[in-house]
Amino acid sequence: MISVAVIDDGINNVFYEVSNISNSIEITLDLIIHTVTNFNSSNISHGSTCAAIIKKYCPEAVLTSIKILNDKTRKCTKAQLVKSIEWCINNNIQVVNLSLGTIDYRDCEPIRKIINKAYDKGLIIIAACNNKDVFTYPASYTNVIGVKCSDKYNLKEDEYIFNLYPIDGIEILSCSTHTLLKKNLDSIVSKKCNSFATPMITAEVCKIIISFYDITLEKIKEQLYKNSLNCTKKALKINNIKNIDWIDTAAFKYTEKKEHFQELILLNKMNQIEEVDNVKLLSQFNTIIFIGNISDKYGSIIHKLVKLGKNIVVIDTNLHKKVYKINHNNVNIKFWQPSIVNLFFENCLYKKKIDIPLIIIYDFTYARLLKVLKTLIDKFRNDGYYAIGMCTDPLGILCDLEYVPMNKNENLVKIQEKIEALYGIYDCDIMILGLSINKDSTYKIKSINTLLNPDKVIFTVDCFTSEFKHFFKENFYKPLIISTDYHIDNDYKIFKYESLNILYKYILGLFVNNEQ
Numbered sequence: 077m078i079s080v081a082v083i084d085d086g087i088n089n090v091f092y093e094v095s096n097i098s099n100s101i102e103i104t105l106d107l108i109i110h111t112v113t114n115f116n117s118s119n120i121s122h123g124s125t126c127a128a129i130i131k132k133y134c135p136e137a138v139l140t141s142i143k144i145l146n147d148k149t150r151k152c153t154k155a156q157l158v159k160s161i162e163w164c165i166n167n168n169i170q171v172v173n174l175s176l177g178t179i180d181y182r183d184c185e186p187i188r189k190i191i192n193k194a195y196d197k198g199l200i201i202i203a204a205c206n207n208k209d210v211f212t213y214p215a216s217y218t219n220v221i222g223v224k225c226s227d228k229y230n231l232k233e234d235e236y237i238f239n240l241y242p243i244d245g246i247e248i249l250s251c252s253t254h255t256l257l258k259k260n261l262d263s264i265v266s267k268k269c270n271s272f273a274t275p276m277i278t279a280e281v282c283k284i285i286i287s288f289y290d291i292t293l294e295k296i297k298e299q300l301y302k303n304s305l306n307c308t309k310k311a312l313k314i315n316n317i318k319n320i321d322w323i324d325t326a327a328f329k330y331t332e333k334k335e336h337f338q339e340l341i342l343l344n345k346m347n348q349i350e351e352v353d354n355v356k357l358l359s360q361f362n363t364i365i366f367i368g369n370i371s372d373k374y375g376s377i378i379h380k381l382v383k384l385g386k387n388i389v390v391i392d393t394n395l396h397k398k399v400y401k402i403n404h405n406n407v408n409i410k411f412w413q414p415s416i417v418n419l420f421f422e423n424c425l426y427k428k429k430i431d432i433p434l435i436i437i438y439d440f441t442y443a444r445l446l447k448v449l450k451t452l453i454d455k456f457r458n459d460g461y462y463a464i465g466m467c468t469d470p471l472g473i474l475c476d477l478e479y480v481p482m483n484k485n486e487n488l489v490k491i492q493e494k495i496e497a498l499y500g501i502y503d504c505d506i507m508i509l510g511l512s513i514n515k516d517s518t519y520k521i522k523s524i525n526t527l528l529n530p531d532k533v534i535f536t537v538d539c540f541t542s543e544f545k546h547f548f549k550e551n552f553y554k555p556l557i558i559s560t561d562y563h564i565d566n567d568y569k570i571f572k573y574e575s576l577n578i579l580y581k582y583i584l585g586l587f588v589n590n591e592q
Contacts, residue, residue: 078282080130080137081169082275083160084123084176085150087141088115091258092128094139099167102143107159112143122150125266126175126275128256133234133279136286140169145176152176154183158190165197170285173278174203175271177212179503181462187213188321195219195322200293202281204274205246209426210503216245218322219293221281221300225252225273228425231305236277238297238304241316243420244501247297248304250277317410318420320473326389327352327361328474332368363387367471382408391470412470414481421494428500430507433587436530437510438521440537440544444573448536448558449510450475455580456506464502466495467510480509488520488527495528506587518551532583534558540570556582 079098087097100112115121123141130137142160144152157176164172172194178187191214194201203215205224215222222242226249229237236250252273254266266272277300284299285291291299298314301307329352355377358364364381366374369392378388388409435452439445449465449472456463465477473479480494499507509528513521525533533555537544540559548555548568557570558579571579 077136077138078134078171078286079140079169080171080173080278080282081140081142081160081164082123082127082130082173083142083144083157083164084126084173085121085145085147086112086115086143087123087127087139088121089259090115090124091120092124092131092256093259094124094127094131096131096138097127098138098140100141100143101163103156103159103163105153105156107155109159109163112141122175122271125256125272126173129254129266129272129275130173130279130282132254132256133276134282137171137279137282140164140167154178154186158186161190161194161199161201165194165199169199171278171282172199172201172203173275174201174214175274177203177206177215179206179208179210179212181457184213188217189324191217191219192322192324195293200281200285200296202274202278204270205244207270208503209244209270211244211501212246218245218317218319220245221248221277221293221297222246223248223250223274223277224270225250225268234276235305236273236280236300237306238301239423240301240314241419241423243318243424243497245319248273248277248300250274252276316416316419318412318417318473318479320476323363323387325361326363326365327358328365328367329355329358330367331370331374359384359386361386363389365389365391365474367391378409391473412473412479414470414483417470417479417481421497424497424500426500427493427496428503429496430499430528432499432504433506433531434495434528435506435508435532435534435583436524436528437508437534437536439510439512440514440535442512444536444558445469445510445512446472446475446477447573448534448576449477449508451576452508452580452583453477455577456584459584461506462502462504463506463508464498464504465508465510466498467512469510469512472510477510482511488523491524492527518547522551532556532586534579540568 087094087100101109102112103109127139144156144160202221202223205215205222206212209224214220222245224246229249231251233251233254236248239247250273252266252268256264256266258264280300281296284296294315301314352358358381364386370390381388389412391412437445437448445467449467453463453465466480467477468480468482470479478498482491495509535555536558539561540557554568557568558573559570560573
């Protein structure tokens with residue numbers, strides 16, 4: 077027996093023979109919880125179909141119905157969703173089926189927090205991707221098993237594919253058309269949608285938990301992969317991660333020279349990340365981030381920390397895939413470096429041509445890019461524009477920016493494809509790409525501009541010297557300049573780092589005027 081909560085629009089027994097419903101509650105808009113005794117008998121509820129699918133594949137499941145969706149609008153608030161998961165945590169629910177979610181970035185933080193709390197308490201959540209197949213909260217989060225149906229593969233009942241490198245966070249492509257028996261013994265086939273792909277995987281998770289006592293989410297995902305259609309012995313690592321949504325508190329340690337550490341502390345508002353110099357203090361944190369080359373000294377420290385059950389993140393642009401394969405094949409160790417992150421982009425099935433504003437920031441300072449990027453992104457988001465920040469520096473991940481690996485010999489078309497992949501996932505309003513580069517790369521800058529055709533180009537410099545002025549005049553038409561010094565120059569728009577708000581208002585004004 078295993079306890080499963082179906083968070084949806086309620087479960088009733090009018091059409092399907094759904095037994096073992098131990099509890100049925102509703103959470104209202106006012107977050108009041110009450111028991112449900114009367115059911116709408118005029119139609120088959122969405123939650124009832126989800127429940128029938130779960131029982132089809134796992135009859136042992138004991139169901140709890142948690143109604144949060146409005147009967148008319150088919151919607152709920154993020155507060156209702158958070159409250160429903162809190163209820164599950166407090167009432168010993170083992171598994172949650174969540175065939176709903178939000179794609180509004182403004183909802184993400186409270187949902188992220190409750191998801192991580194549920195993970196810490198051992199609650200397993202299986203959630204559906206939005207039917208637009210874009211980034212969905214909470215389905216796309218690391219501490220959730222994300223599910224969607226497939227248009228590419230003709231999956232039959234009980235079949236699914238496990239994506240080892242899901243750039244949208246959705247690991248599983250599952251069958252969603254299930255033959256269900258109604259009470260009058262007529263059969264009905266569920267429609268093809270992400271909502272009905274999810275409960276089949278919920279049932280699969282239930283069977284895994286029944287077979288393996290006290291199993292973790294990571295081990296469940298390993299078992300899901302082993303039972304998938306595409307399982308192969310060649311797979312090196314199952315739990316591959318490219319975002320920091322799963323981190324609440326962490327320490328980071330530079331293994332080489334320090335870069336950006338003040339920025340990382342100040343810019344990251346979502347997670348509590350602090351620098352630790354003393355290696356002995358690292359064991360006090362659940363997650364430790366190592367930045368730089370992992371020498372033998374740090375390799376041994378990492379293995380000791382892993383034995384203590386710590387999560388390890390390694391950010392190293394020089395780390396080779398071979399080292400990753402041989403020395404660090406452990407579920408507790410995550411690698412953010414080019415050859416690994418590129419696998420997420422290579423496995424992306426959908427790309428969308430850029431038809432929204434694109435800004436490119438070329439950074440000549442090697443120290444200020446993250447602050448400029450993060451500041452602009454936050455200002456756009458605070459004003460209701462869904463902005464996505466991207467950079468070629470892996471440290472950007474710690475500032476909730478998308479890491480877009482780019483090596484000096486890479487075909488620039490691949491950079492374009494990566495940006496289009498991110499646009500397809502996030503379906504955002506504006507994108508800002510930051511590249512650390514030097515002025516000797518004039519040809520490369522021009523090639524990038526020609527290929528990506530940005531709406532605005534910004535250069536960051538330490539000081540706007542006569543050398544830079546000549547460089548810009550010879551090669552670019554009136555770019556925006558961010559500098560530590562400021563003087564009036566009719567040929568350029570120059571902004572100080574301390575006045576990024578003025579820069580933001582200037583850029584916003586350009587786009588608003590163009591729309592009008």
